[in-house]
Amino acid sequence: MKGRPDLSVKVAGVRFSNPVLVASGTFGYGEEYNALIDLSKLGGIITKSVTLKPREGNPPPRTVETPAGMLNAIGLTNVGVDRFIKQKLPFLRRLNTRTIVNVAGSTVDDYLKVVKRLNRCKGIDMLEINISCPNVKEGGLAFGARPESAYECIKQIRDHTSYPVIAKLSPNVTDIVQVACAAEEAGADAVSLINTLVGMAIDVEERKPVLANITGGLSGPAIKPVALAMVWKVAGAVRLPVIGIGGIFNVQDALEFILAGACMIQIGCANFVDPQTTVKIVDGLNRYLKERKIKRITDLVGGLRTG
Amino acid sequence: MKGRPDLSVKVAGVRFSNPVLVASGTFGYGEEYNALIDLSKLGGIITKSVTLKPREGNPPPRTVETPAGMLNAIGLTNVGVDRFIKQKLPFLRRLNTRTIVNVAGSTVDDYLKVVKRLNRCKGIDMLEINISCPNVKEGGLAFGARPESAYECIKQIRDHTSYPVIAKLSPNVTDIVQVACAAEEAGADAVSLINTLVGMAIDVEERKPVLANITGGLSGPAIKPVALAMVWKVAGAVRLPVIGIGGIFNVQDALEFILAGACMIQIGCANFVDPQTTVKIVDGLNRYLKERKIKRITDLVGGLRTG
Amino acid sequence: MLAQLSCTVLSRKELLDHIFKLTLSSSHISRKAKPGNFVHLKVNSDAPLLRRPFSIHSVDRARNRFEILLKVVGKGSAVLSQKSPGETLDLLGPIGNSFSLPPRGREVILVAGGMGIAPLWFLLTRLAGRFSPEDMTVFMGAKSKTELLYADKLKGTQAKLIVATDDGSAGRKGLITEVFLKEIKKRGRDLKKLAVCSCGPHKMLKSMSEIAKSLDLWCQISLETHMACGVGACWGCVVKGNDGTYKRVCVDGPVFDAREVVLE
Amino acid sequence: MLAQLSCTVLSRKELLDHIFKLTLSSSHISRKAKPGNFVHLKVNSDAPLLRRPFSIHSVDRARNRFEILLKVVGKGSAVLSQKSPGETLDLLGPIGNSFSLPPRGREVILVAGGMGIAPLWFLLTRLAGRFSPEDMTVFMGAKSKTELLYADKLKGTQAKLIVATDDGSAGRKGLITEVFLKEIKKRGRDLKKLAVCSCGPHKMLKSMSEIAKSLDLWCQISLETHMACGVGACWGCVVKGNDGTYKRVCVDGPVFDAREVVLE
Numbered sequence A, B: 001m002k003g004r005p006d007l008s009v010k011v012a013g014v015r016f017s018n019p020v021l022v023a024s025g026t027f028g029y030g031e032e033y034n035a036l037i038d039l040s041k042l043g044g045i046i047t048k049s050v051t052l053k054p055r056e057g058n059p060p061p062r063t064v065e066t067p068a069g070m071l072n073a074i075g076l077t078n079v080g081v082d083r084f085i086k087q088k089l090p091f092l093r094r095l096n097t098r099t100i101v102n103v104a105g106s107t108v109d110d111y112l113k114v115v116k117r118l119n120r121c122k123g124i125d126m127l128e129i130n131i132s133c134p135n136v137k138e139g140g141l142a143f144g145a146r147p148e149s150a151y152e153c154i155k156q157i158r159d160h161t162s163y164p165v166i167a168k169l170s171p172n173v174t175d176i177v178q179v180a181c182a183a184e185e186a187g188a189d190a191v192s193l194i195n196t197l198v199g200m201a202i203d204v205e206e207r208k209p210v211l212a213n214i215t216g217g218l219s220g221p222a223i224k225p226v227a228l229a230m231v232w233k234v235a236g237a238v239r240l241p242v243i244g245i246g247g248i249f250n251v252q253d254a255l256e257f258i259l260a261g262a263c264m265i266q267i268g269c270a271n272f273v274d275p276q277t278t279v280k281i282v283d284g285l286n287r288y289l290k291e292r293k294i295k296r297i298t299d300l301v302g303g304l305r306t307g
Numbered sequence C, D: 001m002l003a004q005l006s007c008t009v010l011s012r013k014e015l016l017d018h019i020f021k022l023t024l025s026s027s028h029i030s031r032k033a034k035p036g037n038f039v040h041l042k043v044n045s046d047a048p049l050l051r052r053p054f055s056i057h058s059v060d061r062a063r064n065r066f067e068i069l070l071k072v073v074g075k076g077s078a079v080l081s082q083k084s085p086g087e088t089l090d091l092l093g094p095i096g097n098s099f100s101l102p103p104r105g106r107e108v109i110l111v112a113g114g115m116g117i118a119p120l121w122f123l124l125t126r127l128a129g130r131f132s133p134e135d136m137t138v139f140m141g142a143k144s145k146t147e148l149l150y151a152d153k154l155k156g157t158q159a160k161l162i163v164a165t166d167d168g169s170a171g172r173k174g175l176i177t178e179v180f181l182k183e184i185k186k187r188g189r190d191l192k193k194l195a196v197c198s199c200g201p202h203k204m205l206k207s208m209s210e211i212a213k214s215l216d217l218w219c220q221i222s223l224e225t226h227m228a229c230g231v232g233a234c235w236g237c238v239v240k241g242n243d244g245t246y247k248r249v250c251v252d253g254p255v256f257d258a259r260e261v262v263l264e
């Protein structure tokens, strides 16, 4: 095959140079990794969740390692939307990559206030609505846990912004397909999944939970099978673009999600283990397509054979 | 401290010499491990799920390893209740350990028929009702997914047997506490959790799901944090004894569950990795109690300090 | 019979690129093992978690040792291949059924694909006393010359040896099953006089099974599947029987009558 | 400054039971590192997954190398302690702020608990030109004599050395913080003339922080927490400031004014 394979994807009218995004909360506001990788190689950066007011977050310890994964209970530490716009967005705007702002709140009104302030900004390509943070009441899990409330939250946001809206779904539900469908009906332009699974670790010597918050959110390779099953189910049930998240550490993992139906993927805690993960996956996808003479990455999306 | 610590626990009037059980489906009918460990050292054996009719199960491949875990889609392969009673129960009866028969079905009537046949047997100490198998329609997840149906299933069984009844709960739900409470109201004597999480793996070369069943149930260390969080939540919400399951591989893991509120624990796929796991955990619990001069294991149950 | 053992690695030899022979010390295995049995090895690292099954390749009762052949195909085999002399391996074994001895008077044919030689070599050593070399033929297939195992050793046994490689770089060119089929057809003999034992990659055994069914051959094949428990408890390793029931490869096999299983 | 590097292990030495010194090759680290900085090491095995932070213990610019001290406390440190010369380690670094140089004219006191000597030794070498040995005191604490690190090396520096062990098996008996407190009180000097830098276990630094607050000491402490990213992105490693805000130990620290953090 001549030339490079086409890794670009278009979601809700926005063109991404490749399908590799970084997951909210694992990449700060981009600048933290600027010294380590060429950020322009990313399909896009999803910011740490932004809330209306600045948040200090939960008391420490906030993280603990578990088998093939980690628990976090950061508690949506962030500078708040105003300082985000002033201090963080300018850096992101200068990058030659897409910027997706992740928004969290404890009431629909909170979300709307954040969204309205973001509406006035330049340099934002999309919003990702976090209705799935398990670690704080304000993280929206209240919304993400039920189709009705997910609908309500997304619908309101949809009505108040012209940004494309991604609904970020929680895996801690009986039927994620229902929530995904609710988001679709509410006018979301895409769904991303999964956020972390609720988990816990105990310090047996101290007889105390390791995390000050008692429970936290599980991420990493441990959750990959769960994420993959959910992505596959949701991709089969909604017409929206599906963005896969959960334990993606290498190109093999990325391909699993793409075959299962994800048109884009997000890299979360793999960034911590190897900051090059995203770049290696982009390279790996290029190589995979080239070797197999596949012209476009989009030709692979949902290409799982289950017959 | 003089003498050995007391590892015995009493659940629903049944005394177990120690809190270490083997999880359904991972230990056959006991005899498979007879050459490898002294079965009388176990607190009890939980059988592979028994259904009304014999079941061949799902086509292979049925298992695949994942990071710190495995997926299985066995599909409740079992000899059916009649052959179970004739061919498998006599062996279990001869053992100097407790026998808990795990029952699965696709309709309440199925469950009842199995239970009624078991009612006539000797050598059964308890029933564990599988309303949580994610791999077959007949595995009861239909019941375990909603509090109402869980209630209905357990209530019917409760009304038709005098065996103590353990309801085995699914983690694939929005709020496992609600299901646990429903089981409690329905008259269950205990709840056990968790069954496996729904997961999936994809063979990227073949572009096919690795499992013929497409999805399977995730078990192993990967799910331990999820299981622990659920055990802790349920133990705080019901008055029933809680039996902890999920990724328990060593005494440390066992203690985490006990501190979180589990009065007994089940060892699942750890048996595959090291058939000695159960025995080592019993020894380890003895040692732990002795070293810390704790007289009874029951003194540790729920001993987590969260203040 | 089945036991959990801690066996010391006595030696480790790289036979070919990525193919190793480990010699392990165990009086139990060396005395109890029969051709076709396997051991279920703990990898003894965090990943992979599950044990890995390997055929018993030879036993030395006098010196309380046995051997396995190990091809590196993934993480588990890679870690195991790096075990050095003095280290111990936790294993379950011997597990499974074994090859039935071919009835006397038959011509014995062993068909090995790649690592399939591992259990067949053990079988061959056991058959040596019972059958004269002229009544034994070994078909040995490999992808190419560089992956051809044991050709020299097999010559030493005086059994007739027919080699085939996919690329023709050694012996005849083609799949070993095709060569085997051509050969037995060519001879035009009464196929009822043959006793075939085979082991190799899944695709090859599928062909063998089809050949055995179509010609109604006395043919035993030793299967490979993913295994969890390895002791018959989990029902994860099954193969479909032609009666529609599933059989556990670990304890109902790994050796099956090629006519009685349905391979996909 | 921050870079991802692949560094070769040049040597590995067991200093005490479970305590190792690794010498790594890196011109970048040796040139850029300041006392207090750390490197975030990939364990390079499946478990643990996350990197592990280790203080830069000394640098040798001329030879493009640096050292870390490593105590085996769990799986990550155990794996890292077994890296042999020739192997490479993937690391991020140098990370974090560094000890501020004490103002001239002060008496410098370093208070090390166990592995706390790791960054303090680096600091000491940098202070040596700036402060005369008689103006420097090192308090070195350990559980017992067998865990006492660097006593000889410290003597060689001519700085005043005060050793304490919990069990009294070497130096004074008691916690190093108690000995430190007694000592500075005893001297009755103007505490404003002191400049204290400390590193050690969490409990010890908590005491140091309390002492510093109650006496309003110029006191810097280098903290340890669990870290995920190590580069300021995840906010997992925080410590509470006395203004009620959380600071990231990895990039806002690891060195903090002992009066300005709240340790639990």
Ligand SMILES: Cc1cc2nc3c(=O)[nH]c(=O)nc-3n(C[C@H](O)[C@H](O)[C@H](O)COP(=O)(O)OP(=O)(O)OC[C@H]3O[C@@H](n4cnc5c(N)ncnc54)[C@H](O)[C@@H]3O)c2cc1C
Binding pocket: C038, C048, C052, C053, C054, C055, C056, C068, C069, C070, C071, C072, C073, C074, C075, C076, C077, C078, C115, C118, C119, C202, C223, C224, C225, C226, C227, C254
């Ligand atoms: C009864 C029995 C006897 C065996 N004897 C030998 C032997 O003597 N020598 C030898 O080298 N190997 C033997 N094998 C195969 C060996 O068990 C596998 O190669 C090994 O488990 C692979 O583990 P891994 O972690 O290296 O690879 P994995 O990472 O688990 O797998 C690597 C690749 O191989 C495939 N694979 C893994 N295991 C199997 C399997 N059992 N069947 C088919 N595909 C598989 C995977 O799907 C993957 O594509 C035997 C298997 C069985 C069941």
Ligand SMILES: Cc1cc2nc3c(=O)[nH]c(=O)nc-3n(C[C@H](O)[C@H](O)[C@H](O)COP(=O)(O)OP(=O)(O)OC[C@H]3O[C@@H](n4cnc5c(N)ncnc54)[C@H](O)[C@@H]3O)c2cc1C
Binding pocket: D038, D048, D052, D053, D054, D055, D056, D068, D069, D070, D071, D072, D073, D074, D075, D076, D077, D078, D115, D118, D119, D202, D223, D224, D225, D226, D227, D254
């Ligand atoms: C900035 C910084 C500099 C450090 N410098 C050094 C150094 O120079 N030499 C050295 O030996 N160690 C140093 N450490 C500590 C070192 O990072 C940990 O000992 C190591 O990460 C433990 O990993 P593990 O996998 O071996 O243990 P784990 O299995 O992760 O933990 C073992 C035990 O230690 C506890 N633990 C682990 N990490 C920490 C921590 N950071 N703080 C408190 N308790 C912990 C765990 O809770 C557990 O009880 C430093 C830490 C930080 C944050």
Ligand SMILES: Cc1cc2nc3c(=O)[nH]c(=O)nc-3n(C[C@H](O)[C@H](O)[C@H](O)COP(=O)(O)O)c2cc1C
Binding pocket: A023, A024, A025, A026, A048, A049, A072, A074, A076, A102, A130, A133, A168, A194, A195, A196, A218, A219, A220, A221, A223, A245, A246, A247, A248, A266, A267, A268, A269, A270, D228, D234, D236
């Ligand atoms: C430390 C940490 C912080 C996170 N913070 C957020 C957040 O602020 N908002 C959000 O939507 N998701 C957050 N997540 C979830 C991730 O975006 C992602 O959904 C999850 O980690 C699963 O992906 P992974 O397994 O690749 O890490 C966080 C995850 C981690 C590990």
Ligand SMILES: Cc1cc2nc3c(=O)[nH]c(=O)nc-3n(C[C@H](O)[C@H](O)[C@H](O)COP(=O)(O)O)c2cc1C
Binding pocket: B023, B024, B025, B026, B048, B049, B072, B074, B076, B102, B130, B133, B168, B194, B195, B196, B218, B219, B220, B221, B223, B245, B246, B247, B248, B266, B267, B268, B269, B270, C228, C234, C236
């Ligand atoms: C191979 C396999 C088969 C199983 N079969 C059953 C079953 O028949 N009935 C049931 O209730 N649970 C079954 N389970 C679930 C286990 O009992 C247990 O709940 C689960 O594996 C989690 O525990 P673990 O992580 O310790 O394995 C099975 C699990 C495995 C791995």
Ligand code: FES
Binding pocket: C226, C227, C228, C229, C230, C231, C232, C233, C234, C235, C236, C237, C238, C248, C249, C250, C251
């Ligand atoms: S591997 Fe468990 S039954 Fe065969």
Ligand code: FES
Binding pocket: D226, D227, D228, D229, D230, D231, D232, D233, D234, D235, D236, D237, D238, D248, D249, D250, D251
């Ligand atoms: S470890 Fe991630 S912010 Fe410090």
